[in-house]
Amino acid sequence: MRFEIVTIGAELLDGTLADTNTAAIASRLARLGGEVVRGTTVPDEPDAIRESLEDALSEADAVVAAGGLGTTSDDLTKQVAARVFGKSLALDEDVLARVRSRFEERGRAMPEINVSQAMVPEGARPIPNRIGTAPGLVLEDDGRLLFLLPGVPAEMVAMLDEYVVPFLEGRGLRRTTEERVIRTTGISESALAEMIGPTARRLARTEISYLPSITGVDVRISCRAGGSRSPGRTADSAEERLAAIIGPYVYARGNESLEEVVGYLLTMQGKTISVAESCTGGLLGFRLTAVPGSSDYTRGGVIAYSNDLKKRLLKVKAGTLKKHGAVSGEVALEMAEGAVKRCRSDLAVSITGIAGPGGGTKDKPVGLVWMAVAAGEKACAREERFAGSRDAIRTQAAQSALDLLRRTLLGLTQPGERRA
């Protein structure tokens, strides 16, 4: 079934609000195997609304529209939709009673202006609004199907889940796609595409998309029904095949975060962790402790932003700082080893780097980051050169250091690792 989504509201086209309704509608339709062929956003102007609705209805089997069902003068969607379907508006007593009771529940009398919310195109089905006052509508005639929903996200989503989805299932739609996500870090989108592209293209009824962000690339696997296998089984085997190819760059599946994975590994191995941070200033500790229950394995750590604190709190040797500089593998290693001793943890992870914008030199440019993991007697350090803003560099540094910790816990080594 082909869908179009129309979102209505001046505030969506003047930069006041980002449109989250299209994504909310699209995710429900996608799960039902519906294909959204286009999304359109128009201001609250009768001509623009009429044009977009007629256009969408002529292209798609069904249209979901959100916005413009309130009472204020710029809320015109319902009148326009009635005209598009050649119907006139009539007062619906049941709807009026519901709108009135909404106000009474709040101990207020219904303002006269809200009567307009009970005006319904002839033959249209009202969709009850559990949260707000404006009801939704379903309009249908020869082959055209239109859902009108309010623009307020909370109301819109509730009506979508409680009415539109069941209505469409009543029309025979079923969950027909299964999705999996493989989360990777330390590899670029293009390198990933070269790596798994050939295999991915041979997978039946499976689509791959790459979702790059500053902390890594998520690979989304979407499998359609068909053939002898269920979409779920198709997705499982696609996920396994691709994850096996990507190998050590895979840090998680689904929406699990890197800190959750690291926390899981630490818990499984009964180990405790501490941090020693310079340029990230606490981001590593913040991320490790973002996981509920992380106090079971996170001892804490030291933010050694100044060299003086590196020496006094982490026992980094003055000679090492002098000889190699604060941003070096040697200092990163001594920081991690210092944190293990100071915090009496089994492992420690450290970061020292130049986040910029100032402080860079020719041989130590902005973006140069050294990170290390100390684990008992063993320790390893890695060098990275990140691009972007101070924030981007610090975000990438923390992700990369957590991944070094993950690889250490899994016994995986990485190109360019230096072992102490």
Added chain:
Amino acid sequence: MRFEIVTIGAELLDGTLADTNTAAIASRLARLGGEVVRGTTVPDEPDAIRESLEDALSEADAVVAAGGLGTTSDDLTKQVAARVFGKSLALDEDVLARVRSRFEERGRAMPEINVSQAMVPEGARPIPNRIGTAPGLVLEDDGRLLFLLPGVPAEMVAMLDEYVVPFLEGRGLRRTTEERVIRTTGISESALAEMIGPTARRLARTEISYLPSITGVDVRISCRAGGSRSPGRTADSAEERLAAIIGPYVYARGNESLEEVVGYLLTMQGKTISVAESCTGGLLGFRLTAVPGSSDYTRGGVIAYSNDLKKRLLKVKAGTLKKHGAVSGEVALEMAEGAVKRCRSDLAVSITGIAGPGGGTKDKPVGLVWMAVAAGEKACAREERFAGSRDAIRTQAAQSALDLLRRTLLGLTQPGERRA
């Protein structure tokens, strides 16, 4: 000038991602007095992209399109746009050099597949991409003007501000409205509205909007041209009048952050700062060091997530922990005082609280947070009770602690402060 916005990407129509680019583009165009007449979102399919671009170009004076400029198979926008303008793609050596250097900056060789990013429609102007590798493009012929930008928001916004806006100003667009933002924290939207509403309603050609977030409420002041004064002068005086009424709840103007303001005050007063964090796990340190040059006044600190580290690294007395518990004003004060001594800083700020979801009790529920600031001999602590998720509670705790530091530096006291 009439604009249309086209956003491209399957992930925007299957519920994977909400489209934030349309709002980001629209806000820039609105400030230039441009009118956005429609937004369209289409999947990465040549026919859909071609149709939407042709349609938009025929309706509007200019079109801004975002998405589909990467290297993976689903990135087709550039090829389609070239066809729409009847141009063929040719390799642009300068662009290729820039793409290659992006990789070299990261110490990586450019994968062959990225050569496609340097293919440019004849006569098109490339738009440099400071953050990522995919360049943007401007295509223009008889009356049609198209900007192609990548879909990654950070890259898209940077190219919008650094190229598209200046380009359009070169075409004669001018700022017709002036905006000011007053940033507040520690006061609710409704309390703010009661405080400044009456005055705000009397201001000529001025609109006020409240932008609440978890860290505070921004008051947006938007002034139109007209009358004898320039919108800029109108905005300046409106800002001064409203800020004077809001008083100590104002922490910044424009887009300045609380950590920038605190950094400015520390620099002016020639003082150094350190942190002692329990439930925030490093967020305070991370935020203080987010400011370029913060190494001049930030010494570092201790993440004392475990009570053992509170005692050993911050010298919190075992008796205090036993008598008052880790989440108490007494412990917060000893943590801050311990950080001052340990880090040899002039001031220190501390946080100890229950971020949840577990660990709450009847008299110490999830959301209870104590924070303290130690300054030489003086010290003060405050109790807060925050609602929401673990992340929400930690975010509010850090904001509130930084504001306590700001007020301390300014000699402002706050209701409910406890002085040691």
